[in-house]
Amino acid sequence: MxxxxxxxxxxxxxxxxxxxxxxxxxxxxxxxxxxxxxxxxRPPSAGQQEREGCFVWRTPxxxxxxxxxxxxxxxxxxxxxxxxxxxxxxxQQEERASTAGQYFQVIEHLGPLLRAIRHVHHxxxxxxxxxxxxxxxxDCRNRAYELERTAEILFQDTKNAMEFLVxxxxxxxxxxxxxxxxxxxxxxxxxxxxxxxxxxxxxxEVEPSAIQRHWEQPWTSAxxxxxxxxxxxxxxxxVSRGRKS
Numbered sequence: 001m002x003x004x005x006x007x008x009x010x011x012x013x014x015x016x017x018x019x020x021x022x023x024x025x026x027x028x029x030x031x032x033x034x035x036x037x038x039x040x041x042r043p044p045s046a047g048q049q050e051r052e053g054c055f056v057w058r059t060p061x062x063x064x065x066x067x068x069x070x071x072x073x074x075x076x077x078x079x080x081x082x083x084x085x086x087x088x089x090x091x092q093q094e095e096r097a098s099t100a101g102q103y104f105q106v107i108e109h110l111g112p113l114l115r116a117i118r119h120v121h122h123x124x125x126x127x128x129x130x131x132x133x134x135x136x137x138x139d140c141r142n143r144a145y146e147l148e149r150t151a152e153i154l155f156q157d158t159k160n161a162m163e164f165l166v167x168x169x170x171x172x173x174x175x176x177x178x179x180x181x182x183x184x185x186x187x188x189x190x191x192x193x194x195x196x197x198x199x200x201x202x203x204x205e206v207e208p209s210a211i212q213r214h215w216e217q218p219w220t221s222a223x224x225x226x227x228x229x230x231x232x233x234x235x236x237x238x239v240s241r242g243r244k245s
Contacts, residue, residue, distance in 0.1 A: 056069075121147075
């Protein structure tokens with residue numbers, strides 16, 4: 001039985017197996033006796049607690065082996081392609097997003113992906129320093145940097161879009177509240193003006209709608225209207241003054 005997670009048929013130095021252990025652990029580069037082992041994480045999903053490991057081994061003579069992407073020089077490229085596909089999928093979701101919930105869903109998935117690809121870039125930089133003559137490592141390091149940068153830009157753009165949407169909704173709600181308040185104020189002014197008229201008309205047994213029929217008492221009707229309007233204006237002025245204070 002294998003002492004570590006590495007395949008039993010991999011002829012890696014024992015010290016490397018001891019350094020890997022029985023759990024994946026953080027992403028890292030291990031260089032011993034000319035052998036390079038990359039302990040990487042496959043693209044994570046939102047809410048995923050444990051990371052799925054991917055081990056890439058380079059022999060001293062430049063042969064590459066991978067636990068998930070075959071035994072060829074394209075193992076690292078295939079590994080990075082998984083990240084590229086995931087980032088492109090989230091980019092498409094961001095373009096289709098129209099609500100704060102949809103934007104948040106993109107951020108929720110993009111956050112752990114960004115952290116993972118950032119660590120991948122760091123590991124490949126360590127590998128590049130350990131094996132400076134390997135041009136494939138150089139190319140993969142550069143691709144990892146591009147993916148990290150793309151993920152960072154997408155994360156920031158999505159966050160800005162969500163914050164802008166939330167701010168615009170808040171402004172729309174504030175504007176609607178101001179319009180409702182202005183309408184309520186107008187209704188209160190109308191009530192304050194015409195309520196005294198209605199009260200005085202009731203006291204004097206004069207209906208405002210029938211003023212034109214009271215030709216025999218034109219000054220009485222006009223006086224009631226003027227008195228009621230004046231009282232309403234005074235009440236409205238007192239109320240508005242109290243609100244300002």
